[in-house]
Amino acid sequence: xxxxxxxxxxxxxxxxxxxxxxxxxxxxxxxxxxxxxxxxxxxxxxxxxxxxxxxxxxxxxxxxxxxxxxxxxxxxxxxxxxxxxxxxxxxxxxxxxxxxxxxxxxxxxxxxxxxxxxxxxxxxxxxxxxxxxxxxxxxxxxxxxxxxxxxxxxxxxxxxxxxxxxxxxxxxxxxxxxxxxxxxxxxxxxxxxxxxxxxxxxxxxxxxxxxxxxxxxxxxxxxxxxxxxx
Amino acid sequence: xxxxxxxxxxxxxxxxxxxxxxxxxxxxxxxxxxxxxxxxxxxxxxxxxxxxxxxxxxxxxxxxxxxxxxxxxxxxxxxxxxxxxxxxxxxxxxxxxxxxxxxxxxxxxxxxxxxxxxxxxxxxxxxxxxxxxxxxxxxxxxxxxxxxxxxxxxxxxxxxxxxxxxxxxxxxxxxxxxxxxx
Ligand code: SF4
Numbered sequence: 229x230x231x232x233x234x235x236x237x238x239x240x241x242x243x244x245x246x247x248x249x250x251x252x253x254x255x256x257x258x259x260x261x262x263x264x265x266x267x268x269x270x271x272x273x274x275x276x277x278x279x280x281x282x283x284x285x286x287x288x289x290x291x292x293x294x295x296x297x298x299x300x301x302x303x304x305x306x307x308x309x310x311x312x313x314x315x316x317x318x319x320x321x322x323x324x325x326x327x328x329x330x331x332x333x334x335x336x337x338x339x340x341x342x343x344x345x346x347x348x349x350x351x352x353x354x355x356x357x358x359x360x361x362x363x364x365x366x367x368x369x370x371x372x373x374x375x376x377x378x379x380x381x382x383x384x385x386x387x388x389x390x391x392x393x394x395x396x397x398x399x400x401x402x403x404x405x406x407x408x409x410x411x412x413x414x415x416x417x418x419x420x421x422x423x424x425x426x427x428x429x430x431x432x433x434x435x436x437x438x439x440x441x442x443x444x445x446x447x448x449x450x451x452x453x454x455x456x457x458x
Numbered sequence: 459x460x461x462x463x464x465x466x467x468x469x470x471x472x473x474x475x476x477x478x479x480x481x482x483x484x485x486x487x488x489x490x491x492x493x494x495x496x497x498x499x500x501x502x503x504x505x506x507x508x509x510x511x512x513x514x515x516x517x518x519x520x521x522x523x524x525x526x527x528x529x530x531x532x533x534x535x536x537x538x539x540x541x542x543x544x545x546x547x548x549x550x551x552x553x554x555x556x557x558x559x560x561x562x563x564x565x566x567x568x569x570x571x572x573x574x575x576x577x578x579x580x581x582x583x584x585x586x587x588x589x590x591x592x593x594x595x596x597x598x599x600x601x602x603x604x605x606x607x608x609x610x611x612x613x614x615x616x617x618x619x620x621x622x623x624x625x626x627x628x629x630x631x632x633x634x635x636x637x638x639x640x
Pocket of ligand 1: 373374375376377378379380381404425426427428430431
């Protein structure tokens with residue numbers, strides 16, 4: 229497989245042909261924050277947290293393949309502030325009550341809030357009215373927390389390839405919904421997978437909660453991305 | 459230089475943030491050397507009698523009294539700090555924000571399983587009781603807030619660092635483990 233050379237913040241990096249900027253960055257020990265991107269599922273570029281400057285233009289790192297000689301800017305003050313603004317926007321756009329959420333400590337959105345030291349969102353809270361759907365046997369969907377990353381839509385399918393989750397409506401009215409029949413037939417493993425794939429606490433597996441004590445959760449002692457950074 | 463004067467209050471909070479302040483343990487002795495406490499549940503001073511340098515407020519605003527209190531703090535403190543999730547985004551009390559007040563009151567006073575069926579079914583409504591607001595408001599939706607310290611409660615070490623910074627002007631140091639939203 230041919231190897232490409234490219235640069236992130238002046239660091240010389242190597243990529244395999246076809247690799248996206250975020251994937252290749254990871255292999256080179258450079259962390260580009262991602263939220264809607266998830267290993268093993270097709271990138272969708274919905275959240276824009278991975279925005280980098282490629283040859284001077286803003287591009288989503290998770291959907292842009294590396295090209296030979298590419299000049300990528302990543303950790304600049306401008307991009308970092310824009311990423312922080314996106315996180316703050318996501319916090320005000322839903323109802324994110326961290327102290328009440330089972331995902332707290334394991335939540336990617338919250339972890340990015342920590343990484344960027346979000347003291348308070350710079351935008352006004354929108355207090356949207358959103359539903360909690362607790363009608364399903366294996367999972368609960370709390371739409372207050374959904375950030376419309378579509379990880380569940382893309383990543384959770386039945387054994388024969390049918391999508392269990394989908395979206396209703398468009399724009400700021402977009403809501404995640406589950407197919408009633410498929411969701412009713414979900415196994416415990418699928419429910420766990422759905423909870424794990426959701427970056428926030430919008431999909432929760434029923435009958436377990438707050439299982440891991442504070443201090444031992446994923447993002448309690450080390451920032452998101454610190455496992456990648458070298 | 460005279461000691462900075464600090465006032466504190468708990469509005470629609472659970473006093474957890476104040477408890478966390480006490481969690482600075484024996485550093486409280488250093489704190490007493492560094493600052494003077496004015497109106498605060500810590501020393502039970504009820505009224506402002508002088509201008510304060512720093513006002514620290516736990517809890518958001520869920521009723522008219524909270525709003526009056528907050529405005530009083532804004533008037534009497536040079537710097538206002540929102541302490542904890544309730545002050546910053548409403549916190550647990552704000553979980554009612556999508557439920558009409560009427561329904562909340564009916565659930566609490568008429569329909570709740572702990573209501574004694576023999577009791578008269580009354581929703582308290584008296585001039586002496588603060589008026590409940592249509593929803594819970596974070597502090598900065600009501601007055602200007604200068605600084606925010608997240609956490610539920612904010613870790614004692616975070617409060618300590620922030621107080622040191624405010625009192626001595628040293629640079630704020632936030633270790634990763636003490637900066638949390640829960
Ligand atoms: S439910 Fe979770 S995984 Fe699905 S779109 Fe919302 S935030 Fe993303």
